[in-house]
Amino acid sequence: MEAIVQDVYGAADVLHLREIARPVPGDGEVLIRVRAAGVDQGVWHLMTGLPYLIRLFGYGLGKPKTPVRGREVAGVVEAVGADVDRFRVGDEVYGTCEGSFAEYVCGRKDKLARKPVNLSFEEAAAAPISGVTALQAVRDAGEVTVGQKVLVIGAGGGVGSFAVQLVKAFGAEVTGVCSTGKMDLVRSLGADAVIDYTNSDIASGGKLYDVILDTAGNRPLSVLRRVLAPQGTLVIVGGEGGGKLTGGFERSIGAPFASLFSRQKFKGLVSKETNLDLEALSSLIEAGSVKPAVDKVFPLEEAPAAVRYLHEGRSRGKVVVGVS
Incomplete structure (x- = not known):
């Protein structure tokens, strides 16, 4: 599968589109066919390794522990691991994970929810974090x-x-x-x-x-x-x-x-990523009280440009990477 990968900390030019192995869901995990991935400020911090404080939180001292960037995801369940009964293959989901700038990603069941029915995948990817x-x-x-x-x-x-x-x-x-x-x-x-x-x-x-x-x-x-x-x-x-x-x-x-x-x-x-709050957000979205404000959607190969665009403060609302 294709993914946006980095081997070292640095500016957006350390991000490269590369062919890597498709992940396999473990216990309590779901394999998602990514349709869109949100870009938040955390992506820039994890890309650069700045501030240094975040490296002490388990993300890697000398280089990124997880080489694929992206943490907000919306897509379709491709497979489920053991101890997953909330989701089935074919379900449309959204939530947080590690490595969503890719064609496939694994996410924990407690950080995912069903995608709001009135949102596109691009809009849904803008919402989780x-x-x-x-x-x-x-x-x-x-x-x-x-x-x-x-x-x-x-x-x-x-x-x-x-x-x-x-x-x-x-x-x-x-x-x-x-x-x-x-x-x-x-x-x-x-x-x-x-x-x-x-x-x-x-x-x-x-x-x-x-x-x-x-x-x-x-x-x-x-x-x-x-x-x-x-x-x-x-x-x-x-x-x-x-x-x-x-x-x-x-x-x-x-x-x-x-x-x-x-x-x-x-x-x-310090926000906590939980499926319960995702479901609460979904209720507000489906009721029409809230709608993600998506500024631009970049294709996967242009994810570095998406990160630059966000960090420069140019976005009006959210920036999204479209994967399919």
Whole structure:
């Protein structure tokens, strides 16, 4: 089968289309004929091995432990391993795995769900990581409720585009923060107001927010606190823009400690990939409350260009690699 493989850490030119052996599902695993694979920021981190902190999490110290990139998948079940009773050959599924930039990939049964019936494979591939992360940020960490005022920073990106829709689905008022070129997208997702950060400061209007979801990761805590209500909640989703050691994740790690000295709550979100939250997301998608915002679909051989496009911040919503 063909797959996008890397032998060393580095920029996107370390990714190569190569013929490799088709994987065989083990106990509790499903073999998926990949139809599409989502591109998230985690792909860039695993490709480059940066920040170095991620290498300590089992992804390989000197070179990638799993050479095939890609973690979001949508496709058709080709075979099932032992101890799999939730899926059958021919089922259309989506979820997370290791190595989805390939014609076939194996995924664990507890990280897969049936594909929402109203989505294409390309749309479904855009949802597993970004959609579930946004759901956990809005529902669990932010505890968003009806009538609250919510600020989503990075509203035009992968997680942010889902978060805007989820906040609306939970009955709250949402203001999205994005660049000029993404404002129309964020409005189309249901944002009640949009702030263009290239022209306006988020604090310029004097508005306070009950919940802030920061998916961009590049504003100091002191700035965010100024627009957070006295008993509001700040949720930091991931981390970008830091040094090579921690890459900005120190904001998420340190957030709970700052809460000890304030009535405001600061939370760092580390999302958990589960089939239960995939199924919850599917329900929202099939009800019409949420729809993946897919910007571009690249063919498998152009996966390196897809990763570059995402990392450069050019995408309006999600980037996807089409495999078949």
